[in-house]
Amino acid sequence: MMPNDRPAASSIHCRDVTVQFAPSSVAVDRVELTVQSGEIVSLIGPSGCGKTTLLRAIAGLQPMNQGRVELDPVAIASEGQIGFVFQQPALLPWASTLQNVLLPLELIGRGTSRLRREAAEHALESVKLADARDKRPHELSGGMQMRASIARALVTGPSILLLDEPFAALDDMLRNELGRLLLSLWQQQQFTAVMVTHNISESILLSHRIAIMRDGVLESVIDNPIAWPRSPSQMRTPEFAQFFGVVSDLLRGPSSATVGAQEDTS
Numbered sequence: 001m002m003p004n005d006r007p008a009a010s011s012i013h014c015r016d017v018t019v020q021f022a023p024s025s026v027a028v029d030r031v032e033l034t035v036q037s038g039e040i041v042s043l044i045g046p047s048g049c050g051k052t053t054l055l056r057a058i059a060g061l062q063p064m065n066q067g068r069v070e071l072d073p074v075a076i077a078s079e080g081q082i083g084f085v086f087q088q089p090a091l092l093p094w095a096s097t098l099q100n101v102l103l104p105l106e107l108i109g110r111g112t113s114r115l116r117r118e119a120a121e122h123a124l125e126s127v128k129l130a131d132a133r134d135k136r137p138h139e140l141s142g143g144m145q146m147r148a149s150i151a152r153a154l155v156t157g158p159s160i161l162l163l164d165e166p167f168a169a170l171d172d173m174l175r176n177e178l179g180r181l182l183l184s185l186w187q188q189q190q191f192t193a194v195m196v197t198h199n200i201s202e203s204i205l206l207s208h209r210i211a212i213m214r215d216g217v218l219e220s221v222i223d224n225p226i227a228w229p230r231s232p233s234q235m236r237t238p239e240f241a242q243f244f245g246v247v248s249d250l251l252r253g254p255s256s257a258t259v260g261a262q263e264d265t266s
């Protein structure tokens with residue numbers, strides 16, 4: 001990272017955000033959401049409810065039919081102030097891990113080549129991939145590829161990190177390991193983050209507040225009472241189980257059956 005270049009983490013203000021792909025279906029419907037500077041908010045809801053579309057609108061990648069997204073201070077993706085982590089690590093297959101992580105710095109042309117290399121090496125260290133710097137993506141495990149993808153998203157020192165189901169393709173152990181890593185990176189860097197997930201436990205473990213979407217509408221945003229600092233061991237506490245029940249009840253909505261909570265919302 002280049003800590004001296006890091007701007008203050010931006011707050012995100014979604015005002016009346018509306019995205020309509022077809023006349024009859026509104027993917028995101030008049031969403032009002034504020035994410036404070038340094039806050040992590042999870043977006044959770046059934047498949048197709050508009051989570052990714054809202055995240056893309058926040059990123060400036062999705063044109064809106066109505067409303068706006070304000071970032072304060074302004075964060076510009078092309079200047080490395082917004083980092084993205086997707087479900088698939090999407091690393092360049094012919095490039096080494098180090099070269100993959102260097103790429104965003106080269107694209108924005110920040111610093112000298114020595115400084116860029118130092119920043120990329122530091123980012124790799126922060127995700128515990130220093131030993132894999134010369135390996136190609138196919139030589140990395142799924143968890144290592146995702147760590148490289150996180151290093152690539154954070155190498156520019158973004159003030160906003162947007163994550164779209166980042167750990168969905170991984171098994172539970174890796175999910176926990178990467179969740180722990182994300183928490184420790186957030187503690188060091190205090191970026192503002194929005195994370196789309198289908199996983200209730202993950203949304204509770206990793207966020208300050210949980211935003212529940214259904215049919216394009218932001219139905220509720222609830223404070224997460226689980227204490228900080230967070231660790232996966234908290235998932236075994238009664239408080240966690242109780243809050244899990246609250247979130248899953250809200251996800252099921254008033255019209256759904258009252259049978260036991262489901263871990264996955266998809």
Ligand SMILES: Nc1ncnc2c1ncn2[C@@H]1O[C@H](COP(=O)(O)OP(=O)(O)OP(=O)(O)O)[C@@H](O)[C@H]1O
Pocket residue numbers: 021025027045046047048049050051052053054
């Ligand atoms: N580019 C597009 N063109 C047309 N319709 C789209 C497009 N992108 C998304 N949609 C539609 O918008 C709605 C919301 O999609 P979105 O991907 O945002 O949902 P999601 O909650 O992220 O779903 P999932 O959890 O399955 O990823 C869906 O009905 C989807 O089919």
